[in-house]
Amino acid sequence: MAQTTEPRAWRVLVINPGSTSTKVGLFDGEKPVFTVNVAHEASELAKFAGVSDQLPYRLSLIEAALAENGVDLASVDAFVGRGGGLLPLPGGTYEVDDVLLDHSTRGANGVQHPAQLGPQIAHALAARCGRPAFVVNPPDTDELCDEARMTGVRGVYRHVHLHALNLKETAIRHAASMGRAYEDCRFVVCHIGGGISVSAHDHGKMVDGADIVGGEGPMAPTRAGALPVAEVLNYLEAGHGVAETRRLCMKTGGFVDLLGTSDALEVSRRAEAGDEAARRAWDAMVYQICKEIGAMAAALGGGVDGILLGGGMVHNEGLVADIAERCGWIAPVTAYPGEFELEAMAAGARRVLNGAELPRHYSGKPVFEGFPCFDA
Numbered sequence: 001m002a003q004t005t006e007p008r009a010w011r012v013l014v015i016n017p018g019s020t021s022t023k024v025g026l027f028d029g030e031k032p033v034f035t036v037n038v039a040h041e042a043s044e045l046a047k048f049a050g051v052s053d054q055l056p057y058r059l060s061l062i063e064a065a066l067a068e069n070g071v072d073l074a075s076v077d078a079f080v081g082r083g084g085g086l087l088p089l090p091g092g093t094y095e096v097d098d099v100l101l102d103h104s105t106r107g108a109n110g111v112q113h114p115a116q117l118g119p120q121i122a123h124a125l126a127a128r129c130g131r132p133a134f135v136v137n138p139p140d141t142d143e144l145c146d147e148a149r150m151t152g153v154r155g156v157y158r159h160v161h162l163h164a165l166n167l168k169e170t171a172i173r174h175a176a177s178m179g180r181a182y183e184d185c186r187f188v189v190c191h192i193g194g195g196i197s198v199s200a201h202d203h204g205k206m207v208d209g210a211d212i213v214g215g216e217g218p219m220a221p222t223r224a225g226a227l228p229v230a231e232v233l234n235y236l237e238a239g240h241g242v243a244e245t246r247r248l249c250m251k252t253g254g255f256v257d258l259l260g261t262s263d264a265l266e267v268s269r270r271a272e273a274g275d276e277a278a279r280r281a282w283d284a285m286v287y288q289i290c291k292e293i294g295a296m297a298a299a300l301g302g303g304v305d306g307i308l309l310g311g312g313m314v315h316n317e318g319l320v321a322d323i324a325e326r327c328g329w330i331a332p333v334t335a336y337p338g339e340f341e342l343e344a345m346a347a348g349a350r351r352v353l354n355g356a357e358l359p360r361h362y363s364g365k366p367v368f369e370g371f372p373c374f375d376a
């Protein structure tokens with residue numbers, strides 16, 4: 001049982017590396033002291049072979065931003081980095097130990113995403129002042145129920161990558177706004193940004209959702225979404241490579257492949273201005289999001305307390321209205337435009353520093369290892 005200590009304003013530095021920038025935030029308790037978006041030139045990032053090779057470059061820019069804002073590392077109680085590159089693991093706040101650091105550095109799950117620089121940067125800074133480094137609900141968080149894990153092929157099991165950090169924080173905040181705990185609610189929670197997650201949350205566990213880098217779920221600005229397997233096989237037989245097809249699932253599918261841009265705002269404007277190709281892609285994305293919300297509601301068995309929408313695209317009022325029109329019969333739809341990722345990382349560290357939650361230790365083994373074998 002975790003021991004709750006006297007609440008105090010823990011000072012937490014959080015780091016969220018993305019494809020074009022690294023967002024850094026310093027929090028005193030819940031209060032943000034400063035946040036900064038350190039931009040990275042695409043031509044600079046293109047010089048690095050793998051994501052982890054960018055560490056010295058990103059770290060030096062972050063150090064400069066911290067110095068500019070007068071941040072004394074010795075005054076920080078804990079450092080948090082957005083995680084990635086990990087094998088499927090239950091949600092929570094994880095201490096960055098040698099195994100976690102090694103897996104995020106080499107991308108043990110085969111997905112290359114800038115988020116995996118988070119624990120590396122947090123660890124590098126924390127080591128200088130002897131403080132802990134954490135990862136909170138990384139995208140590799142996988143709490144699928146057994147039925148969602150199973151497929152119809154022996155030895156092929158589902159596992160997911162989602163925007164777990166923002167999904168869970170949105171659900172925690174929405175539950176609080178209802179005067180309830182996340183652990184007492186059932187929600188369908190979506191993150192609708194460059195990538196799109198749609199997930200089913202049952203009493204504090206994300207029991208189902210589509211793998212955003214595994215060819216599942218709705219198409220997104222940068223991702224293919226669900227694909228018919230037979231057509232993918234034909235596509236491969238037609239001479240497209242496995243690596244190219246994987247990239248379509250991870251970062252070059254969706255609007256990028258259909259329209260040549262990952263900018264959803266541009267696509268929505270083009271669609272409104274009468275561009276037929278943009279309208280078809282936009283409408284199909286909205287249709288697929290709604291279909292997935294319905295699937296998650298059924299996975300929860302109904303009794304859904306709310307459908308929650310987060311992510312950059314939720315700034316689009318037309319998108320929110322369309323989802324509410326199609327899915328409002330399931331449960332009330334609430335929009336949380338943008339994201340709470342920095343706040344969520346700080347909150348996850350505070351829960352551990354306060355003793356409200358025990359820090360988790362990354363096992364280095366997929367959560368589904370030992371998943372029931374159906375040979376018997």
Ligand SMILES: Nc1ncnc2c1ncn2[C@@H]1O[C@H](COP(=O)(O)OP(=O)(O)O)[C@@H](O)[C@H]1O
Binds near residue numbers: 193194316
């Ligand atoms: N009003 C809007 N209408 C449509 N798309 C929008 C709007 N505002 C932002 N976006 C889109 O949201 C996406 C970014 O969302 P965000 O959640 O910040 O993504 P990520 O963190 O995955 O890069 C971009 O494609 C941007 O064009």
Ligand SMILES: CCCC(=O)OP(=O)(O)O
Binds near residue numbers: 163194
């Ligand atoms: C494993 C992908 C995690 C993630 O956050 O993706 P995007 O922000 O690029 O959608």
